[in-house]
Amino acid sequence: MARRRRLGSLRRCFTRAVVSLACAAVVCLAATAAPAAAQVDDLRASLDEVAALPEQPAIVSAGGITRDQTALLTLENPTPFSEDAARRRLVLVGGLDGSVDGARAVVEAVRWFKIEASEAAREGWVISAMPLVDPDGTGLDATEPFPPEEGYYDDADRPEAHYAWRWVTYQAPDAVLVVGAGAAAADSIERTLADALVSHPGNPELGPVPARAVVPANLPAEVRALVEAPLPAVSPLRRSIEQRIARAPLDIARLLAARYPGRPSMSYIPGAAWVHTLRFARLTGETGWRDKVLAEVRPWLSGDEPLTGERISFASLGGAMVFAELASEGGVEAAVASELAARAAEIARSETAPGTPEHGSGWTDDMYLGTVVASLARDPEGMSVSARLITRYAGLLQQDDGIFNHAPDAPAPWSRGNGFAGLGMAELLTALPTTHPGRPAVLDVFRRQMEGLREHQAPDGMWFQVVDTPGSYREGSLTALAATAMARGVRLGWLDDSYRTVIQRAWSALLAHVELDGELVDVCISTGAGPTRRYYLDRPAVNGPDDRGGALILGAALEVHALGLR
Numbered sequence: 001m002a003r004r005r006r007l008g009s010l011r012r013c014f015t016r017a018v019v020s021l022a023c024a025a026v027v028c029l030a031a032t033a034a035p036a037a038a039q040v041d042d043l044r045a046s047l048d049e050v051a052a053l054p055e056q057p058a059i060v061s062a063g064g065i066t067r068d069q070t071a072l073l074t075l076e077n078p079t080p081f082s083e084d085a086a087r088r089r090l091v092l093v094g095g096l097d098g099s100v101d102g103a104r105a106v107v108e109a110v111r112w113f114k115i116e117a118s119e120a121a122r123e124g125w126v127i128s129a130m131p132l133v134d135p136d137g138t139g140l141d142a143t144e145p146f147p148p149e150e151g152y153y154d155d156a157d158r159p160e161a162h163y164a165w166r167w168v169t170y171q172a173p174d175a176v177l178v179v180g181a182g183a184a185a186a187d188s189i190e191r192t193l194a195d196a197l198v199s200h201p202g203n204p205e206l207g208p209v210p211a212r213a214v215v216p217a218n219l220p221a222e223v224r225a226l227v228e229a230p231l232p233a234v235s236p237l238r239r240s241i242e243q244r245i246a247r248a249p250l251d252i253a254r255l256l257a258a259r260y261p262g263r264p265s266m267s268y269i270p271g272a273a274w275v276h277t278l279r280f281a282r283l284t285g286e287t288g289w290r291d292k293v294l295a296e297v298r299p300w301l302s303g304d305e306p307l308t309g310e311r312i313s314f315a316s317l318g319g320a321m322v323f324a325e326l327a328s329e330g331g332v333e334a335a336v337a338s339e340l341a342a343r344a345a346e347i348a349r350s351e352t353a354p355g356t357p358e359h360g361s362g363w364t365d366d367m368y369l370g371t372v373v374a375s376l377a378r379d380p381e382g383m384s385v386s387a388r389l390i391t392r393y394a395g396l397l398q399q400d401d402g403i404f405n406h407a408p409d410a411p412a413p414w415s416r417g418n419g420f421a422g423l424g425m426a427e428l429l430t431a432l433p434t435t436h437p438g439r440p441a442v443l444d445v446f447r448r449q450m451e452g453l454r455e456h457q458a459p460d461g462m463w464f465q466v467v468d469t470p471g472s473y474r475e476g477s478l479t480a481l482a483a484t485a486m487a488r489g490v491r492l493g494w495l496d497d498s499y500r501t502v503i504q505r506a507w508s509a510l511l512a513h514v515e516l517d518g519e520l521v522d523v524c525i526s527t528g529a530g531p532t533r534r535y536y537l538d539r540p541a542v543n544g545p546d547d548r549g550g551a552l553i554l555g556a557a558l559e560v561h562a563l564g565l566r
Contacts, residue, residue, distance in 0.1 A: 062471030064163020071471040076459040081508040094179040095132035102179040103131035105216035121227040142189040146196035154538035176211035183213035207236030249561035259518040260550030268318030273551035314369035320344030324376035349385040355392025364417040368424030375427040387438030394445040402452025407529035413467040419481025426485040461509030476523040480552040487559035523549035
């Protein structure tokens, strides 16, 4: 406590040195007629000033993005899924009507909390804020319900409402104050959002959270009264999210292995689920999981179903990874499984030129889908081809910050495209002999990408749908794949222990997005290469059962467990 008091004294000294500059930045917000770009620049300057004050919230990010690609700026803390249970979480939301009066009030409320609130208030509460939900002034319609019922992040008219709803919910709040000039009116957009949070009709599993709509002039008193009063009960919404986060990795693995794949086929999606289920069976000694996989792949083992169709693609060929895994286990199926894996590896390693696969797409997907069978089968020639593929693709697609654009004609670092690259390299590095001449180059590409991903991790531990674009939605499949690749890297010594915190934050965030029945929140749908960043921003997110996400999160659960994290 004495140390906290000293820090409080230092905070106030520091604050007096910067407060005049901060207030000058806030004055800029008063120009309600400013164009959207200038308005957002002014808001960012104010948020940067407040973020620089000691203690949380201290991260300027974005919880959404408009049709004109204007960020819905946020001021966040890194703890929505790991905060000490003794603290309560307050979320402030402003500017649903496009007015900067609400935004200014929100920024000033956070400033007051960091500078003037009592030590007890700061020990009891943590705040996050989205000051300006409608920066482009498109005009959210108060007659439209929250949560939004049609469309989602790709909504052609009001994506801001979708983003704001998801961001507020996954800040795991105990209380929400929605600020705007029309807050007092029963039909205001602020009241519409607050009333929906109180009932939370969008997902009954999550439950409600206390929420009120307030006018800007009343916000200081509302915040002061809330944080200086005795702590309220933890909200049902937060309790629901904490229940998800409390699950152990092997409990998640058991849940997902039972549910996925829902549709067996010869594709990398069920293939990944089957491989991870076999590994789970070996880890736990529960043979029923292996029996489940064998029953589902029996048509291919028996020859009733062909390994490939007329058109060969890496996406389908990757499904043969299950046969490589079965072959490694031995048993009566090993001979047939080994033959199928060898055939798939032979097809995959066909090149038209060094590093140019005959059956590849040229996308980062190839770095996993086109290499995983050779890696799991420990096919020497296939692994050499895989190393050439990875180093060539890195030369074409890896950016200065280490992350990958999706394709040469797709100038955006798509989430799962980066996940494919990371996991493909992790599986190859696991299999490649330390003396292999291609290993140093692959390891260098891998480390550069992992460092880039670490720098782009969202405040809550997820990764963005467009990795370097805060405000694009926080996406589940890359979060699973990045956690898997990083955990493997730390466990096998390719990455240092500083990544443990990154992995733990990612895993906790991912758990929050796995519902109790194994349905998933915000996994990008199947995605080919697109010509613009907008294309990737608009890819819909699955909310419900999803074979792809289930398989990838199952793999993450096993790696997190192996690393000894929870």
